[in-house]
Amino acid sequence: MRIYCPATNIIRDKIVILDPGQIHHLSSVRRLKKGDRVLVFDGKSQEYECVIDNITKDKAELSVVKARKAVPVKFDLTLACALPKKVKLDYIIEKTVELGVDRIIPIKTARTIVEYSPEKAKEKLKRWQAIAVEASKQCGRIKLPEIELISEFSKVVSQAKNYELAVIPHLGPGNKSLKEVFCDFKPSAIIIFIGPEGDFSPQEIKLAKENGCIGASLGDLVLKVDTAAISVVAFLRLFTH
16 A cells, blocks of 8 residues: 655654554554555655554554655646636545646636635645645655645736746637647646636736736637646646656
8 A cells, every 4th residue: 555654754764654544544444564565655756665663553663665766747737726616626636636736726716606714715725735645645646736725816827927838728719729839838837727617707818818828728618617627637748748
């Protein structure tokens, strides 16, 4: 099995697991014991093949047998996604993390309906980060993605010029296809903006283009937020593979 352990709990060839959920999964669900082997990733750059030295209800101690480094990615991909109305952002995070997204920024737009209090937003962030860890464990990635706190669209889009390529799919006329956009560029840092139900407002599209975003089309069909986000990330990873 494969588990996550922060780098702070990894010292040379020794790893200490303190997370109750992971200890429960090791001992009670998988019924692993002293001498069994397990894979551990640090969420940054390393994965370790380990052997269990000792496991109790509070702690698991492991020894590193072999280590490997994460394979460098071709580009850094940020997904700035509007909070969806009917589907949960949980699902979007799970699937785009499995597809290799590096950063997810939930955004509020002019047509976003979902509202969270500051306290609720912090709770959601913890949940989303936990989902990202579980998705990373499942798909075999070593570096954990960053999940940021909910931000206003205007704030995030003002940072678009910090990326080599910024793309905003929308339903307006005159957009390039994703294939056309990426045939023209070989960027190392990309941000993709995904709008809410009802699309971005004309003012938001204008602001995005003023900040260097390229308008893109996702085809003739109108896609839901989750479908659009997952489709774009999947396309980029497969198209640039």
